[in-house]
Amino acid sequence: MIQFPPADPRSVPNHHPALDTLTEYAAGQLRAGFDLVVATHLRGCARCRSEVAALETLGGSLLNTIAPAPLNANALAATLARLDEPAPPPPARNLDQLLAGARRRWIVPGIWVAPIDTPHDPDDRVFLLRVGPGASTAHHRHSGAEMTQVLSGALSDGGIIYQAGDMVELAGDDAHHPKVAGDQPCICLFATQGRLKPTTLAGRIAFALAGV
Amino acid sequence: MPKPSDTGPVEIGQLMSRIAAGDRAAFAALFQLAAPRVKAYLVRLGSSSAAAEELTQDVFLTVWRKADRFDPAKAGVMTWIFVIARNRRIDGLRREASTVTYGTTPPEAADDDAPSAHDQAATTQSEQRVRQAITQLPPDQQAVISLSYWDEAAHAAIAQTLNIPLGTVKSRLRLALMRLRAVMEDL
Ligand SMILES: [Zn+2]
Numbered sequence: 001m002i003q004f005p006p007a008d009p010r011s012v013p014n015h016h017p018a019l020d021t022l023t024e025y026a027a028g029q030l031r032a033g034f035d036l037v038v039a040t041h042l043r044g045c046a047r048c049r050s051e052v053a054a055l056e057t058l059g060g061s062l063l064n065t066i067a068p069a070p071l072n073a074n075a076l077a078a079t080l081a082r083l084d085e086p087a088p089p090p091p092a093r094n095l096d097q098l099l100a101g102a103r104r105r106w107i108v109p110g111i112w113v114a115p116i117d118t119p120h121d122p123d124d125r126v127f128l129l130r131v132g133p134g135a136s137t138a139h140h141r142h143s144g145a146e147m148t149q150v151l152s153g154a155l156s157d158g159g160i161i162y163q164a165g166d167m168v169e170l171a172g173d174d175a176h177h178p179k180v181a182g183d184q185p186c187i188c189l190f191a192t193q194g195r196l197k198p199t200t201l202a203g204r205i206a207f208a209l210a211g212v
Numbered sequence: 213m214p215k216p217s218d219t220g221p222v223e224i225g226q227l228m229s230r231i232a233a234g235d236r237a238a239f240a241a242l243f244q245l246a247a248p249r250v251k252a253y254l255v256r257l258g259s260s261s262a263a264a265e266e267l268t269q270d271v272f273l274t275v276w277r278k279a280d281r282f283d284p285a286k287a288g289v290m291t292w293i294f295v296i297a298r299n300r301r302i303d304g305l306r307r308e309a310s311t312v313t314y315g316t317t318p319p320e321a322a323d324d325d326a327p328s329a330h331d332q333a334a335t336t337q338s339e340q341r342v343r344q345a346i347t348q349l350p351p352d353q354q355a356v357i358s359l360s361y362w363d364e365a366a367h368a369a370i371a372q373t374l375n376i377p378l379g380t381v382k383s384r385l386r387l388a389l390m391r392l393r394a395v396m397e398d399l
Contacts, residue, residue, distance in 0.1 A: 028257055028298035035302065053287075059298070060291025061342035068248030069255055072265060076243050079269045080236060087277050 012047045013165030017147075021169060022048060026055035033126040033191030036116070037147040040189055041167040102128055110185075126191045133183045144193025146170040148178070153186030155179070224289045232279040243272055246290065250297045257301060267304060271297045349388055 017025070017038055024030045025038045042049050072078075102114035110132030115125070124144075128151075148155070148168040155162045157178040162168055168178075180186040224245070230238035247268050254264035274296050282292055346354060 026298075028301055056295050057288065057291050058342055059294040060288050061340075061346065063246075063249050063253060063290045063294045064343060065346075066249050066252045066256075069252035069261070069264070071247055071251055071268065075247065075265060075269065076240060079243060079247075079272050080240065082269065082273055083236065083239070083276055085273070 008044075010046050011044055011165060013041075013045055013163065013167075015160075015162055015166035015168060016045065016048050017041060017167050018169060019051070021147075022051050023055055026052050026059055031124060031191075031193060033124045033193070034145070034147050036126060037149050037167065037189055037191045040149045040151075041165075044165045104128075104130075124191065124193050126189070128187060129190055130185055130187045131180050132185045133180055146190065146192045148191075149189045151187045151189055153184040154181040155186050155188060156181040225284055228279060228282050228284070228289055231276065232282065239272075239276055242275070242289075246293055247272060249290075250293060253294070253297060254301055259301065263304075267297070267300055270304075271300050274300065354388070 016022075021030070021034070021038060025035065030038060042052060102116050104112040104114045106112045112130045114128040116127055133153075146169075148162075148170075150162050150164050150166050150168075152164050154164070155168070155178050157168060161181050224242070227238045227242045231242060250271055251261075251264045251268045254267050255261060259267060271293065275293060278296075282289070287295075
């Protein structure tokens with residue numbers, strides 16, 4: 001069972017999703033895996049929560065101006081007839097429940113991954129990755145974008161240190177080699193569009209074992 | 213029961229308090245006003261007409277059940293409905309393909325700390341003010357913002373639709389969002 005302490009409601013980390021990404025999130029357009037990573041970032045970022053609230057207001061305004069799509073003639077009657085139905089149980093969409101169901105697979109000493117289902121997008125990958133201090137992930141390329149939310153510890157990539165609460169977005173054509181920074185293990189939530197492509201043999205073996 | 217055409221933002225707010233009190237006529241009025249727009253949004257995000265129809269019913273059942281939790285000091289009615297619709301759709305997609313579900317905190321379940329400084333009149337006007345701000349954007353930015361907000365089509369498709377380079381789409385979108393954000397910060 002993997003658990004993370006609740007974030008301080010006022011905390012604001014240093015690295016955030018791009019405004020475009022928050023807009024796609026607010027509009028409901030993000031792919032399933034990225035949606036989860038951004039949602040995880042929002043839990044710990046007061047700044048992005050307020051951005052998203054503003055973008056949702058934009059969505060509400062645009063909803064007022066969208067060309068209406070006519071409903072079936074009986075839609076209102078059918079809905080009124082269902083008003084007294086008991087409410088269905090709320091869907092399990094709590095991140096902790098999801099993480100609790102994720103199974104760890106040790107790859108090499110110090111490194112495990114826990115893949116998370118990506119419904120309706122089988123080509124995408126979402127996984128938790130734990131890397132011990134001093135270790136680094138395989139040098140890799142990806143065919144699509146990649147998003148990483150640091151859950152604990154710290155990560156260094158491209159000369160920047162990302163702390164717990166920070167989110168890193170990479171475009172599809174970057175090759176990179178994130179490393180653990182500091183003396184604590186780093187746990188991250190990764191989502192990629194398409195499979196990762198490790199650029200070294202050891203990386204290819206590790207990735208094959210990990211199923212990412 | 214007010215006719216849908218009579219229902220401006222202030223009347224919508226009144227509908228919500230009547231719905232929270234169990235008034236089915238008020239619910240019907242809100243449904244007629246907003247349901248075709250919710251369906252249009254779901255269709256734009258890629259749902260079939262039949263699926264959008266069904267999801268729209270679910271959205272309004274949620275509106276009925278959670279009406280007492282609607283807080284006009286926090287969000288406009290259409291914003292509240294929009295977020296419910298977005299979350300229902302994501303839940304639906306997840307249910308279709310997997311038993312594992314995950315996602316964002318729905319607005320109706322969000323924590324209730326931090327009382328808002330806004331009064332009710334200000335927030336019921338906020339969607340209107342954003343709408344006004346949109347109409348004041350240059351036409352090229354208006355086109356980009358509504359296309360990119362609603363259509364699941366990537367920015368590349370917008371570039372094609374509007375016959376402009378991709379970089380231009382991105383910079384127009386960013387400009388438009390910056391301007392809107394300046395307006396929304398005052399809300
Ligand atoms: Zn943030």
